[in-house]
Amino acid sequence: MSELRHECGVAAVYHLPGPQSPLCPTQGPSHASRLIPRMLLDIQNRGQLSAGMASFNPERKHLIERYRELGSVTEVFRLSHKEKADALMARYSGPAAIGHVRYATCGKDDVSYAQPFERRHLQKRKWFSFAFNGQLANYAELRDQLLAEDDHHITRATDTEIIMHELAKELAGEKRQPLLEVMRGAARRFDGAYTLAMINALGELLIARDPLGIKPMSYAVQDSLFAAASESVALLNLGIDPGNIRSLEPGHAIVISDGKLDIQPFVDKPSRAHCFFEWIYFANVASTMDGRSVYLSRKALGEELAQLEDLTIDDDTIVVPVPDTSKAAADSMAYALGVPSVEGLMRNRYSGRTFIEGGDARYAKAASKYTPLREVLEGKRVLLVEDSIVRSTTMRVLIDRLRTVGHVKEIHVRVACPPIVAPCFYGIDMSTIGELFAPHFLKNAEGSEAAFKAMADELGADSLRYLPVESIARAVGRPPGELCQACISGQYPTACGQQLYELAVEKAGGFEDPTAEQSASRTYEAAHRNG
CATH class of the missing domain: 3.40.50.2020 (Rossmann fold)
Structure with missing residues (x-):
């Protein structure tokens, strides 16, 4: 029914080292981020309240640039105005990017709740942006624990901010933690459903799906282009061969670091509890979920x-x-x-x-x-x-x-x-x-x-x-x-x-x-x- 709404959808692209992918924008691999609005349009059914993206570009002073606004994908990215859209895409260009569309199941309807969220830091490995789909059932417990520690200040009534703090905790200290270990540590404290896309100022990308696979996540690699999204239709409409599109297994994460892609579990015993509503209502009818x-x-x-x-x-x-x-x-x-x-x-x-x-x-x-x-x-x-x-x-x-x-x-x-x-x-x-x-x-x-x-x-x-x-x-x-x-x-x-x-x-x-x-x-x- 139109009275029932999902929380959100995520998307990500990364132009891997190698020849320019034919699927990449004509401006070159450093403009792979231009694919994000197109992908978000295909998962607009998952959220119409706000949209946004964050890109990484090693040629910029601001290695991560984030943009988000209230409105539909077309409104946020000015897709009806070519010059404005081109200006936005030029400003936020990069070989790697994540994107998000939101409908709120918690939190307010203002732009500060729009995703991606960003945590800036002087150290590149601790500076990251991420987008999240789902909901943590133990949000209240995690929030109270963070506030009790006196080291954290929480400004929004949303589990997205809680996840940001939990990821930051795993990145604390002097030792550089691989992103898979960051996810492994944070996941021990999460109870609920989530898929997330995270990018840091080192140009590393993490895509993760909850241990039960409640929320969907599809990914593909074709030529030198990696892409991931909440629904397969967003990848299919980029021109990716259907045979290359896969569903990320529950409890698994995709990490791109130093130009190399790796897929590993971040929990010991992933299981399955896929949301049946994805098939009967939420997902685009052209999508494929878990086969x-x-x-x-x-x-x-x-x-x-x-x-x-x-x-x-x-x-x-x-x-x-x-x-x-x-x-x-x-x-x-x-x-x-x-x-x-x-x-x-x-x-x-x-x-x-x-x-x-x-x-x-x-x-x-x-x-x-x-x-x-x-x-x-x-x-x-x-x-x-x-x-x-x-x-x-x-x-x-x-x-x-x-x-x-x-x-x-x-x-x-x-x-x-x-x-x-x-x-x-x-x-x-x-x-x-x-x-x-x-x-x-x-x-x-x-x-x-x-x-x-x-x-x-x-x-x-x-x-x-x-x-x-x-x-x-x-x-x-x-x-x-x-x-x-x-x-x-x-x-x-x-x-x-x-x-x-x-x-x-x-x-x-x-x-x-x-x-x-x-x-x-x-x-x-x-x-x-x-x-």
Whole structure:
């Protein structure tokens, strides 16, 4: 749903020693950094609040230069104005660079929270910039420990700053620590999900993925160009051969030092708990995650929906996807059922971030993004396919608009995901039980059928169906034990994640009052105050 947002995405490039790569900008290897905005555009789906980059250039006095602003990638890098964009790229040129797009799951919406972050130091090996995707479940504990030491000053309510301090601690002292050992030391104190890209003033680059692989990271080497990004589509669209694109294994780091690339584990026993939401919602449909196509996973979800469908199909029945992430599932469901899949809802791709005021602001914001096509919908029995229902805000608006504008006869909501019953503490913006739609109904109804009927009545739909939990592993093509399914099961892959869930249950009063937390703080933030 458009009401659910991911935290961020990262990208990195490095022109290795050797002939200029054909993929590199025509200005030469020292301008490899120009590829960063292009890569960030391809992972813009992961964050629209801010964008930024940091580059290394040994020919500059300022060996690391950082640039970040609020806005979309196009706005931040002035991509609609060639002269301004060229001036920016010239100023921040370098043979190595990292980039970031952000949506905040914690912290404020101001430019000081935009990434990459930078820690300047007189010693080159201690001067670094880094970008981070994910969330530390033990943020409160780490923050309190740092403040208790009296040697650290923390200015922002974000785990990005905590990570910066932890990396700096590993770099302290007179002995030069290899970046792999820096990551190894810091990772011992991290509980949560993360991928990060770090560059220092020696021109060394580190790319790391958390020990469970909760967050995705793809990389490739072609000719003399190394590139990495949160999603494979960013590498594919650089012109990299798909056969060269790999997923970084959980608990592994890529280090480029002295012009040489090395990949090593930084934890002893990496495991797997890939976020299943990447396949069903977050990732670009053109991406491949850990060897599994996002498109094929969503197609399989639609086939699962078709197998469960018990509605009598007639000539007036049509399947309508909620744009855009539900289209693959809707199309495959319709094909399996032998009914038309039609675009009865058109998304306004240019609405951008809206700031509509007034009592009906939420309704107006959602309504501005989708337009029902009455000519297609009138008098039809609609199977409305959605990838997930989290808070239900947008779904309520869509159902109302389908009836009042589209003049549909019936609306049967089909969700290509199990009910979301638990918060996420690993980088998805849903951290309290009270903000979720499903838990209250599942707690108070006798059986899932009664719960689904109550949900449908609440939404204004004629019926509502979800996929069962076991459908996810089949669609993604991964064993359940290799997936993080905490938000649909309440079982978290890390100890601190499970502790935060118990705190969330306590705050929600055992699910008895679904509105109790609506004005309360996020569990993530409450843990800090309670710590």
